[in-house]
Amino acid sequence: MNTRFPNRYLPYFLIGPMILVVLLFFIVPSAQSLYLSFFRVNTLGTRSIFVGFNNFVRLVTSRDYLNSMLVSLQFALMVVFSGLSLSLFVAVVANQRLRGFAFYRAMLIWPYALSPAIAGLVWGLMMNPNFGLGALLLRRLVGINFNYLTSSLAAIVFLALAATWKMFGYNIVFFLAGLQGLPTELLEAASLDGAGSWQKFWKVTFPLLSPTTFFLFIMNTLYAFFEIFGLVHITTQGGPGQATNFLVYNLYQDGFISLDTGFASAQSIVLLMIVASLTFLQFRFVGQRVHYL
Numbered sequence: 001m002n003t004r005f006p007n008r009y010l011p012y013f014l015i016g017p018m019i020l021v022v023l024l025f026f027i028v029p030s031a032q033s034l035y036l037s038f039f040r041v042n043t044l045g046t047r048s049i050f051v052g053f054n055n056f057v058r059l060v061t062s063r064d065y066l067n068s069m070l071v072s073l074q075f076a077l078m079v080v081f082s083g084l085s086l087s088l089f090v091a092v093v094a095n096q097r098l099r100g101f102a103f104y105r106a107m108l109i110w111p112y113a114l115s116p117a118i119a120g121l122v123w124g125l126m127m128n129p130n131f132g133l134g135a136l137l138l139r140r141l142v143g144i145n146f147n148y149l150t151s152s153l154a155a156i157v158f159l160a161l162a163a164t165w166k167m168f169g170y171n172i173v174f175f176l177a178g179l180q181g182l183p184t185e186l187l188e189a190a191s192l193d194g195a196g197s198w199q200k201f202w203k204v205t206f207p208l209l210s211p212t213t214f215f216l217f218i219m220n221t222l223y224a225f226f227e228i229f230g231l232v233h234i235t236t237q238g239g240p241g242q243a244t245n246f247l248v249y250n251l252y253q254d255g256f257i258s259l260d261t262g263f264a265s266a267q268s269i270v271l272l273m274i275v276a277s278l279t280f281l282q283f284r285f286v287g288q289r290v291h292y293l
Helices: 010-036 054-060 063-094 101-113 116-126 133-142 152-180 184-192 197-208 210-226 229-234 247-257 261-289
Strands: 039-041 048-050
Touching: 010 039, 010 261, 039 261, 054 063, 054 261, 063 101, 063 152, 063 210, 063 247, 101 152, 116 133, 116 152, 116 229, 152 210, 152 229, 184 197, 197 210, 210 247, 210 261, 229 247, 247 261
Parallel strands: none
Antiparallel strands: 039 048
């Protein structure tokens, strides 16, 4: 059924603000970054020299940048798969109709309300090897000396845990919405056929949740690449060594610390292409396994 507006210009008026926001905050900055990526700009930004693809050549031949790309991919895999798995498990438990679970579900959501910088501050204080309660409990209860300031492995695990916790509430909200929207007749039919709890989840619930899981898969991937700057800047600042120097933080260092604007602009274009390619691959291969009612 086609919807007709009383005024032919009303649809354009309604979508106009969103188009303006996209133009001002995405299209124009992206075009400016693409333009600057072909130049070498001096520190004050008063002079630029056209260098063609030289900035991109520097990227693919830079060992530090390639290491940053590898570390970012490892981090994204850790955050996406561990975050979605744990969030789905907790959402299934929180979806039970038990007394007091409404308050419990509300408390699960609040970490998403914190900014990445505040989340980084909380985890940095909690896991500080000198006085952090979390690090102290690990050392005394299980004998693990967890020091994210000196150990490369501990640093990336620490950031993955903090990033997963930050997105925990966001993932749970969508999983809970998906679980509460499932048709109960299918689950009842599976029970009548003798299916156990695990069989009902794996054969009925999880396939029906595939649209929600696919959406969260994409959103968590974008988060792992773009929105972890605050966590890194507050806690590890790319260290120890280059262990947590993710793409977005490497871009910040080159663009705002070293003031190499052209080189940083090239990194922003490459980062955009990487995430766009990953999103395309997700739609191309993972999207085929999504089942819609």
